[in-house]
Amino acid sequence: MNLFGLLPYLVAGWILLIGMYGLVTSRNLIHAVGCLAVAQSATYVLLLSIGFRRGGTAPVYSDTSTHSVVVDPVVQALALTDVVVGATVTALLLSLVIQLHKRHSTIDPDRLNALRG
C-alpha cells in the first residue's frame, strides 16, 4: 500500500494523539473536555475514511438511481451514533465540571487533589 492510501488513517491517529496530548497537559477541565472531543473526532475520520469508495456518492437514493455507486453506509450510521454519544458525554462532563467548580472553587486538575465531602 502506498503512503497516500494510508494518509487518511494516519490523520485519524494524529488527531487521537493530539487530543490525548491536550488531555495530559491540560490546566483547565473545560479545555480537557474539549480535548476529549478532539480525541473522539478521530473516530469520525477513521470511520468515514474506511467507508470511502472512489467515485461513490452519498448512500441516499431519493434523487439518484438505485444502481449508482455509493460509499459504505454502515460506517456513516456508526459515525452518527458516535456524534450523538460524543455530544451527550460532553454535556454530562461539563455539568460535572460545574459541580467541581462549586465545591472546590477551581477547575485546574492539578489543584483538585483533596477529598471534600
Next chain:
Amino acid sequence: MSRTGRVRLFLCAAAVIAVAYTLACTGLPHFGSAVHPYGARAVAATLKQRTANTISSINFDQRAFDTLGEESILLGSVLGATALLRRTDDERLSRRRVARVLPSTRLFGTLLLPVALLTGIYIVAHGQLSPGGGFQGGVILATALHLAYVAADYRALDRIRPRELLDSVDAVAAGAFTCLGLAGLIASAAYLKNVLPLGTFNTLSSGGMVPVINAAVGIEVASGVIVLLAYFLDQSITTSPGEADGTDPSDASGTSGTSDTSGTSDASGTSDASDPRKAT
C-alpha cells in the same frame, strides 16, 4: 507526578501507540477501495425495505436495537446532567433583567424562529427519504427554540419553553421507542422488527417503522437537548450562590468567566472560606 514527567510518560506511550497504530493501518482495506461487503449488504437490505435513505434504514430498521441503546445513552446523560445541575438549597434564583437587543436581531430572530422550527420538523419527517432524521432534526428543533433567547431575552425563552412538560415528554418519547419494538414481538418473533406496511419507494409513507421511530427519536432528542440547555442556562444566568461574597446576583451571567481566574489565583485557604457548603 510532575508536569514534565507526565509529558515524558505520555510521549513514550504515544510513540508506542503511533507505531502499533501505523502497523495496524497497513492491514486495513485500501482507502477508496470498491469492496465493501457490509455496505453492499446493507444497501441491498435497504432497497428491499423500500427506504431511500440507507443510513436511516440502518439506524432505525436494520440496527434499530443498537439505536435503542444509543438513545438510552442520550436519556441517561440528560438524567445525569439534570441530577448534577439541579438547584440546591444554598442557591437561589436571581432576578432576571430585561435585556437590550438590537432591533435587527429581534426582527431576524422573530422571523427565523418559525422557519427554523419548520426546518426541524421537515428534517425529522423526511428522515427516511433525504439526509437527516430524528437525531439531526431534533437538534435543529431544540436550537430553533433558543432563537427566542437570542432575539429577546431569557424570560421570553422561559415563556415558550414548557420545561416540566418537556421533562416528561423526553421520557415518554424514549419509552415510545421501546414500546414500538414490542409491536415486532407481537406481530412476529423479533423485537423491533419492521412490521408496518413498507409503502412505495421514495414517498413520505415508505419505510414501514422507520418514520415512526424517527418521530419518536426526534421528539426525544429535541426535548432532551432543550432540557439540557435549560439546566446549563440556569446555571449561568439565573442561579447564584446564596451566600455570595458581595457579588451582585443580577451580574451572575458574567461570573462564569471571571470566577475561573479568581478561583485559580486564590490560595486554597481563602477559597475554603468562600465556599458556601463549608459555611452551612
